[in-house]
Amino acid sequence: MLLFWMSMIGCMPNVLPSADGVHSVVLMTDNKQDGTFYAKNQAKRYCKRKEKKNYFVEDQTVSYVCEMDEAKYIRAKKAAAAAEMAGVATSTASSEDSNGELVGDILASAGAITDATLGDCYEVKMHFVCK
Numbered sequence: 544m545l546l547f548w549m550s551m552i553g554c555m556p557n558v559l560p561s562a563d564g565v566h567s568v569v570l571m572t573d574n575k576q577d578g579t580f581y582a583k584n585q586a587k588r589y590c591k592r593k594e595k596k597n598y599f600v601e602d603q604t605v606s607y608v609c610e611m612d613e614a615k616y617i618r619a620k621k622a623a624a625a626a627e628m629a630g631v632a633t634s635t636a637s638s639e640d641s642n643g644e645l646v647g648d649i650l651a652s653a654g655a656i657t658d659a660t661l662g663d664c665y666e667v668k669m670h671f672v673c674k
């Protein structure tokens with residue numbers, strides 16, 4: 544399994560090459576801005592591997608695709624991140640084998656589990672050409 548993951552390093556797993564030269568990136572993310580950046584970064588690396596100097600975005604869409612209301616999703620993601628950070632801070636600041644450390648570990652775990660359960664609700668689609 545380790546060899547599989549090592550072979551994936553440097554790949555552009557979300558790039559869908561096309562014979563007509565208009566390639567696509569499709570990915571799911573929990574953050575619009577990060578997803579857009581990641582899609583552009585994959586396009587750039589793909590074109591570089593094809594020995595082209597630049598890439599040009601033809602079109603790009605970011606769509607919210609989950610059933611939960613988007614505003615609730617954003618609030619829940621922020622709350623999960625805050626719980627995880629507060630838990631880590633509490634656990635780190637507490638003395639070893641104390642109740643504070645245990646509470647911090649539980650809070651951090653709950654935040655991480657909530658974040659994972661909420662998943663990625665933004666779909667980024669981008670079409671680009673290499674020049």
